[in-house]
Amino acid sequence: MSSIKVECVVKDHCEIGEGPVWEEKDATLLYVDITGKKLSRWNSLTNQIESMPTENCVGCAVPRKSGGYVIGEGTRFAAVDWQKRSITTIAEVDKDKSNTRFNDGKVDPAGRLFAGTMGLEDYPGNLERKQGSLYTLHADHSVVKHFGQVDISNGLEWSLDHRFFYYIDSLGYKVEVFDYDIQTGGISNRRTLYQLEKDECIPDGMCIDIEGKLWMACFSGGRVLRIDPETGTRLQTVKFPVVNTTSCCFGGKDYSDLYVTSAHFGLDKAARAQQPEAGCIFKLPPQLLDVPLWDLAIPGSHDTMTYCLDQRSSVLHSEPTILRVLDHIVPCIIRPCVNKWGTTQELVISTQLDAGIRFLDLRIAHKMKDSDQTLYFAHGIYSLVTVQEALTDVAHWLEQHNKEVVIIALSAFEDLNPAQHSKLIDFLKSLFGKKLCPKTEVPTLKTCWTQGYQVILSYNDSTARGGHKELWPAFDYWWANESDPKLVVSYLEQKKTTEGRPDIFFAAGLNLTEDAKYVLHHLGQSMKSMTLRAYRLLLDWVKQQRPGRQKTCLNVICADFVGISRNEFIQLVIALNTKLLKEES
Secondary structure (H helix, E strand, O other), X not given: OEXXXXXXXXXXXXXXXXXXXXXHHHOEEXXXXXXXXXXXEEEOOOOOEEEEEOOOOEEEEEEOOOOOEEXXXXXXXXXXXXXXXXXXXXXXXXXXXXXXXXXXXXXXXXXXXXXXXXXXXXXXXXXXXXXXXXXXXXXXXXXXXXXXXXXXXEEEEXXXXXXXXXXXXXHHOEEXXXXXXXXXXXXXXXXXXXXXXXXXXXXXXXXXXXXXXXXXXXXXXXXXXXXXXOOOEEEEEEEOOOOOEEEEEEEOHHHOEEEEEEEOOOOOHHHHHHOOOOOOEEEEOOOOOOOEHHHOOXXXXXXXXXXXXXXXXXXXXXXXXXXXXXXXXXXXXXXXXHHHHHOOOOOOHHHXXXXXXXXXXXXXXXXXXXXXXXXXXXXXXXXXXXXXXXXXXXXHHHHHOOOOOEEEEEEEEEOOOHHHHHHHHXXXXXXXXXXXXXXXXXXXXXXXXXXXXXXXXXXXXXXXXXXXXXXXXXXXXXXXXXXXXXXXXXXXXXXXXXXXXXXXXXXXXOOOOOOHHHHHHOOOOOHHHXXXXXXXXXXXXXXXXXXXXXXXXXXXXXXXXOOHHHHHHHXXXXXXXXXXXXXXX
C-alpha cells in the first residue's frame, strides 16, 4: 500500500463525479455529475468551474473533433454545443427498455465512442440487474451493440499497442480483457484479467499510464489500484480521504498528474460529515518521470540466455583445464552436468521482458575454430540461439512496446577478434537505430519517451567500443561468488556500506555460484534447486532495499530463474520505487 499524498483540487461536491477527460488545449478537466445532471469544465490555470445542465442523467462526455462534445445522456448519444449550451440527439439505444441509462464511456484509439448502459439505481448497487449493454458510436452515427446482460457498464480502456480492450462490469468485481481489432472496432475472446479482493470493493472507472499499467478507481473502497495487465497483478494501492472513488485520468503538464473523481451518492449525513471532500476531484503527484533511470529499482536477469544452452557443444576454452580434459574424454557426462549447473533462466527472452525484466545480462562468444562468423551466448557451454536471433527478438518486442526502455549489458566476448567486434557493433546500431540512448544523456523516462530512446546498450570492451556514442561503458556488477545465500547478502551489504553505489548504472547480483566441491557434494541437484532453497531469504533481503542517490541505495537487482513464484522477484523490485514516491510526496 502506498502513502502517496493526494490533493483535493476541484471542490465541486458532485453527487456522482465521473468521466474525467483532460483537454490539453485549454488546460481544463472535463467531467460529469451523473445524477446531478450536469457537464462541467474545471480550468486548472484559473481554478474556475463552468457547468452546463442536462435533461437526464449524463454518464460520460468526450471532446468532439469538430468542436463541442458528445455525451451519453439518458439512453441517447447526443452532441453538445458548449457555446450555445445546446444538446442535439445523435442516436438512441435501449429502445426496448424504460429503466436504463448511460454510464461510463470513452473514445477508442480510432476515434469511436464506446459507452455502456446500466439499470437505474436509487442507492449504490440497488438496481435491476442484467439490464445494460455495451455500444459503439461510429463516426457515421451508426451504433453497434457488442453485448447485453450487463449490470453496471464501466471502466473502458485500450492497451498502448491497441491489441487489447479492457472492460469492467462492476458487479462482476473484476477487470476483463478482450482482443481488439482497431480496424473494425470489434472485440472478442473475453476473459478475466484481475479479480478484486473483498476490501477493494466495487471496480469503477479506469485509465492507462504511459507504462501500459491500468489505474482503477474502487467505489466504496476509497482507493485507486495500479494493475499490471500483462501479469494480472496489483502493483500499487493509493488510499483516498473519501470512500467513493469513481474514475481517473491523466492530465496536466506532460500528462503526469492523475486526476481522480469521487461521489457522495449513498452517504448519509454522518458519513458526509466525516468525508467533507466527498464528490470532489483529487490529484496525485507526478510519477517518477524525471528521475534518472540509474536511481530507480530495475529488475534484471542474470545470464539471461542460459535457458537455451546446447548440450552438444563443447565446453568453453576459458573453463578450467580439468573440465575441458574431461569434456574431451566423457562429453556425455560433462556437458549435461555443465548444462544443469549453468542454466540460470527458464523463460525465453521475450517472456522475460513480458514479465517485467528490464536488464539483460548477455555474455557473447564465438565458437573456437568455427569457420563462420556466427556469435552465440555462453555459460560453460554455448547457446543454441544466436546473438542475432535473440537481439532481433528484443527489437521486435520493443516495436510492440514503444514506451518500454531496456538496458542491455554485453560482455565476455570470448574469442572475438577486432573484425567480429566491428561487425557486431554495426549490427547493433543497424538493429536498434534511433532507439539507442547515447551515453551523453542522463536518461529519464521522460527523456526516453520524448526522444524515442528504448535501449541503453553497455559494451564491455573499451577498445572495440571506441568513439561510438551509442555504446555505454561496462556497468559494475556486484557478484559475491558464493553458494551460501547468507554470504551473498553479507557481501552485498558490505558493498553498500564500504564502497557505496556508483554514479551511474550498476547491478547487485542475487545469483549463487557453485564450485566443484559443491557440485560433488550435491550430485542430484542443480542450479535451480540450489536457487529455490535460497529464494525466500534473498527475496526478504530485496524487500528491505531502496532505490535512489544515497550511498546504500540500489539500482538494477539481478536474479536467477526470474519467473518462479509467479514473477515475485520482479514485482518486489518494481515495488521498491514506491519508496521514492513517498519521499517525493
